[in-house]
Amino acid sequence: MGPGMKRNWLIWIPLAAFAFIGGLFLYGLMQPKDDYVRSGLIGKPLPSFELPAAVEGIPGLSSADFADGKPRMLNVFASWCLPCKAEAPFLEQIKERGVEIHAIAIRDKPEDVAAFLAEHGNPFVRIGADADMLVQLKLGSSGVPETYLIDGKGNIIHQHIGDIRGEHVAPLVEKLKAAK
Amino acid sequence: MIGRAFLVGLLVAYAPLAAQEGPPPPLANVQLKDPAQEERAVALMENLRCIQCQGQSIHDSDAPIAAAMRHEVRERVGAGQSDAEIEQWLKGRYGDWISFSPPVKGIGLLLWAMPLLLLGLAMLLARKRFRGSKS
Numbered sequence: 001m002g003p004g005m006k007r008n009w010l011i012w013i014p015l016a017a018f019a020f021i022g023g024l025f026l027y028g029l030m031q032p033k034d035d036y037v038r039s040g041l042i043g044k045p046l047p048s049f050e051l052p053a054a055v056e057g058i059p060g061l062s063s064a065d066f067a068d069g070k071p072r073m074l075n076v077f078a079s080w081c082l083p084c085k086a087e088a089p090f091l092e093q094i095k096e097r098g099v100e101i102h103a104i105a106i107r108d109k110p111e112d113v114a115a116f117l118a119e120h121g122n123p124f125v126r127i128g129a130d131a132d133m134l135v136q137l138k139l140g141s142s143g144v145p146e147t148y149l150i151d152g153k154g155n156i157i158h159q160h161i162g163d164i165r166g167e168h169v170a171p172l173v174e175k176l177k178a179a180k
Numbered sequence: 181m182i183g184r185a186f187l188v189g190l191l192v193a194y195a196p197l198a199a200q201e202g203p204p205p206p207l208a209n210v211q212l213k214d215p216a217q218e219e220r221a222v223a224l225m226e227n228l229r230c231i232q233c234q235g236q237s238i239h240d241s242d243a244p245i246a247a248a249m250r251h252e253v254r255e256r257v258g259a260g261q262s263d264a265e266i267e268q269w270l271k272g273r274y275g276d277w278i279s280f281s282p283p284v285k286g287i288g289l290l291l292w293a294m295p296l297l298l299l300g301l302a303m304l305l306a307r308k309r310f311r312g313s314k315s
Contacts, residue, residue, distance in 0.1 A: 010305070037231055040272050065255070107244060132205035133248035140273030142231040 010093035033056045036161045039140030039148075044153050046074075047138040051128025054105040055113040061102050061128030065152025071179040073101040073122070073172070074113035074148040076136065077109050079116035082142040088120035094164070095123040103127045106136055106144055147172070208247035221257040224266060225250055227280050237280065246280075300313040 027162065046063050052063060053060040066072055077084040095101055096150070103124040105113050113127065130136055139148070140163075149158040149172065158178050212218040225239035231283040238246040238253070249270075255264045270278045282288040 010308075020296070035234070036275065038275055039276055130202070132208075132251070133245055134205055134252065137245070137248050137252055142274065 005112050009149050026120065037142040038161065039142075039156070039159045040086075041140045042159055046148075046150055046156055049128075049135045049138055051104065051130055051135060053107060054129035055102075057144050058122070058124065061104060061126040063154070065102060065126055066150045067152070069152040070100065071149065071151050071176045073099055073121050073176060074150055075101055075103045076101055076106060076139070076141050076144055076146040076148070078144045079112040081106075081177050083163035084145045085116075085120055086104040087145055087165070088123070090164045090166060092121050092124040093169050094173055099173055099176055100125055103178060104135060106130050106133060122139040130154075149176050149179065153180075195241055204244065204247035205251035207251040207258075209250070210254075212254055212258055216252075217257050219248075220263065221254045224253050228253070228267075228270065229278050229280060231274060231278070268295070 046066055048063045050064075051060050052061040054056075066074075073094065091101060101123050103126070105127055108129060108131070110129075112128075128135070141159075145163050147160040147164060148156050149160075153155050158172075158175055160168065164172065195246045201295060212221060222239060226237050228249060230238045230241035230249070232243045232245050232271055233241050236243075236246075238249045252270075256269070261269075267279055275285045276288075282291050284292055288308045
């Protein structure tokens with residue numbers, strides 16, 4: 001092999017680099033779009049928090065209200081959130097299947113929460129008011145509605161992002177009932 | 181039937197944290213008293229992604245969740261936590277994505293090493309070329 005042969009080999013480097021980068025772009029473009037930011041706390045204990053009542057007549061919520069051996073659901077919602085209205089009947093169905101649901105109301109006012117519950121029903125046992133979103137941040141939650149499944153030991157076992165629809169009711173209830 | 185169409189529209193949506201009235205947490209828009217600490221907090225905030233707006237840093241974003249994140253950062257800087265501790269707290273919740281700096285591991289390592297790799301390759305090519313011209 002003379003030096004000329006070597007140089008011939010080198011001229012392919014830019015094309016190879018271009019093909020590699022082009023391939024990366026193509027791969028990136030073909031990935032399904034997923035803007036959801038999932039919580040990194042799945043499988044970890046629920047962070048400790050203490051929230052005042054979000055509405056008169058329903059007690060507030062603290063992390064101590066979990067971890068008593070009973071698996072529960074934690075719904076993060078807001079009266080100003082449209083998908084939260086859409087999921088209200090399905091939360092009611094979950095409650096009817098014997099699941100206790102606690103909730104956190106994000107950036108809400110007592111009168112707005114009261115109006116929301118009056119219109120869409122109240123499936124919640126406790127509702128904490130997270131007026132400045134600091135507890136939402138602690139949970140690794142990035143929007144409303146979001147629903148967490150908490151096992152009897154107080155660990156987060158699942159995060160459901162977005163509204164709960166009819167087809168999610170049974171799997172979520174089963175997952176929670178399988179937890180201890 | 182308008183009702184059903186409306187409902188289907190609702191189901192598609194996953195509301196990001198929309199703007200609502202109500203006071204932001206105390207340290208969201210108030211500087212720390214110690215200028216050195218405030219400088220550190222701002223440097224951190226410029227490198228943290230707002231969860232709602234995604235492309236903007238929490239330093240630039242006016243979203244409520246960004247305000248909550250700024251409060252969290254300032255409070256932790258004020259409490260004497262290190263930059264790494266604060267970033268780790270957020271990464272533990274939202275993943276490496278929350279920081280604008282790609283992680284120095286896995287595919288991110290390749291990214292950080294790329295300038296060195298390219299420089300090495302360029303030097304190799306240049307050396308061959310200069311050698312060739314001498315002879």
